[in-house]
Amino acid sequence: MKEAIKSKSICGRPVHSFFSGRDKYLRLQKHCISDITPPISENESIFVFVTGGSGAITINGVSFPLKRGSFIWLQSYHTFTIRAGSVQPLLMSVCVYDYPLSSFLTFHEPEPGTVDAIIDAPPVISLDGARLDKIEALFHEFEEEDSCFDPGSALIKVAVLGQFANFFIHHSIKQHRPETNCERPLGWKAVLYISAHFAEDLTSQSVAAHFGSAAAVLNRELRLISGYSFSQFLNRVRVNIASVALLYDGMSLSYVAAHSGFTSEVAFYRIFKKYMGTTPIEYRNQLLNDGSGVYRGMIMSTTLMEVLNHTYSSFSEPVDIKEASKRLYISESVIRDLVYETFRSHYKDLAVLTRIRHAEALLLTTDLPIVDIAVNVGFNCSRSFTRTFKKIYEMAPSEYREAHRGGKK
Structure with a gap:
C-alpha cells in the first residue's frame, strides 16, 4: 500500500504582494531565485514559467x-515557497492573472465541472x-507589449493571459478523474474544499468531519x-472573493458580502479591513483611481458583456452593428456608446481586432495557409486580411509568422 504524502511545514507567517500588487497588473516580471523564498500567499492569481535552472516549489505542504x-x-x-537547486539559480517569468479584467474580456464564466477540474488538478505542469x-x-508576445499601457496593448496582454488559463483548463480537464482518489495530505484537501465551498456555513468541525x-x-x-487557523484561512478566502466582486459593476456591497459568505455587512466590513488594511469602498477606489498606469474602471456591465460575447462568438460573420442590435435587443446607440466609453474604439474596430487576435493565434499555432486563415476569421479575401493585419502589427501575416515562429512555415 502506498504511503500517504506528509505535509511539509512552512517557516513563519506568509508574506503577501511578493509577486503581485496594483503596479504589477499586466506587467511581465523576471525573477532570479538563488536560495529560498519566504512563505508566500498572494491575494491574486499568478502564472509562473521557469526559463532556466532547477529547484522545487512547495504548495500547501506538497x-x-x-x-x-x-x-x-x-x-x-495557495501558500508556497520556491527553492533553487544547489547548482544554478531558478530563472522565472511571472504574470499576475487579473481575474476580474480577464473574465470581463474573455467573455465567459467557466462551467462548474471546469472549476472542479482546475481545483483538483496539480498546479504545476512540465x-x-x-x-x-x-x-x-506567448510569454515573448506578452513581453513585446509590456512597454505599452494603452487599451489595445492591454487587450492583447489579457488575451495572452486568457490563453495561459485555457491551456491550464484544457490540461486540467484531460487529467481530471473524479473517481480517482489521488492521495494528498489533509491540509491540501481541506484548503481546496474550503476554497470551493467558501459561501457555505463552514466550521472546522464540519470540514474535519467531511475528511x-x-x-x-x-x-x-x-x-x-x-500559517492560518481554520477561521483565519476561511476569512481570507472570503475576503479575496469579495475583493474581486467589488470591481463588478452593479453589485451592491450587501450582495458582495452575501456572495462571499459573510453573515452580515458589519462582519464583512470588519474582516475585510483587518485583512486588506482598508475598507471595501476604499479598496475599490484605490484600484480604480491609482493614478498613471491604471487601465480599468468598474467592469462587467451586463449589457456590455452581452455585446462583447456576441462580438466574440460571431467574429467570423460580417461586422454589422445593426445585426448585433437586432439579436441583442439593444439599441445601436447604446452599443456604440458602451464600446467607445470602455475601449475608446468603435464597434467595428473592436470586432476587427477580435478577428485579428484569432488570426494571430492561428498564425502561431498552425501551418494553415494565409488565405485559409483569412477566411477562417471572417475576411472576404487574403488581401483585405493582410492589409488590416499590417495596419495593426506593421508587418504582413507571413512576416509575423516567420518572426514569431523562428522561420517555421
Whole structure:
C-alpha cells in the first residue's frame, strides 16, 4: 500500500504582494531565485514559467520539482515557497492573472465541472516539445507589449493571459478523474474544499468531519501549511472573493458580502479591513483611481458583456452593428456608446481586432495557409486580411509568422 504524502511545514507567517500588487497588473516580471523564498500567499492569481535552472516549489505542504519548462498557475488559496537547486539559480517569468479584467474580456464564466477540474488538478505542469514552444511564444508576445499601457496593448496582454488559463483548463480537464482518489495530505484537501465551498456555513468541525478527522487536527494541519487557523484561512478566502466582486459593476456591497459568505455587512466590513488594511469602498477606489498606469474602471456591465460575447462568438460573420442590435435587443446607440466609453474604439474596430487576435493565434499555432486563415476569421479575401493585419502589427501575416515562429512555415 502506498504511503500517504506528509505535509511539509512552512517557516513563519506568509508574506503577501511578493509577486503581485496594483503596479504589477499586466506587467511581465523576471525573477532570479538563488536560495529560498519566504512563505508566500498572494491575494491574486499568478502564472509562473521557469526559463532556466532547477529547484522545487512547495504548495500547501506538497512539493513539486521545477526545471526549465515548468509552468505553474498559483491561486490565492495557495501558500508556497520556491527553492533553487544547489547548482544554478531558478530563472522565472511571472504574470499576475487579473481575474476580474480577464473574465470581463474573455467573455465567459467557466462551467462548474471546469472549476472542479482546475481545483483538483496539480498546479504545476512540465512542458516540452510543441507545448513548451507555444508557452514560450506567448510569454515573448506578452513581453513585446509590456512597454505599452494603452487599451489595445492591454487587450492583447489579457488575451495572452486568457490563453495561459485555457491551456491550464484544457490540461486540467484531460487529467481530471473524479473517481480517482489521488492521495494528498489533509491540509491540501481541506484548503481546496474550503476554497470551493467558501459561501457555505463552514466550521472546522464540519470540514474535519467531511475528511474523517478532528477539528484540532485540521487546525494544526492548516497552521502547518498556511500559517492560518481554520477561521483565519476561511476569512481570507472570503475576503479575496469579495475583493474581486467589488470591481463588478452593479453589485451592491450587501450582495458582495452575501456572495462571499459573510453573515452580515458589519462582519464583512470588519474582516475585510483587518485583512486588506482598508475598507471595501476604499479598496475599490484605490484600484480604480491609482493614478498613471491604471487601465480599468468598474467592469462587467451586463449589457456590455452581452455585446462583447456576441462580438466574440460571431467574429467570423460580417461586422454589422445593426445585426448585433437586432439579436441583442439593444439599441445601436447604446452599443456604440458602451464600446467607445470602455475601449475608446468603435464597434467595428473592436470586432476587427477580435478577428485579428484569432488570426494571430492561428498564425502561431498552425501551418494553415494565409488565405485559409483569412477566411477562417471572417475576411472576404487574403488581401483585405493582410492589409488590416499590417495596419495593426506593421508587418504582413507571413512576416509575423516567420518572426514569431523562428522561420517555421
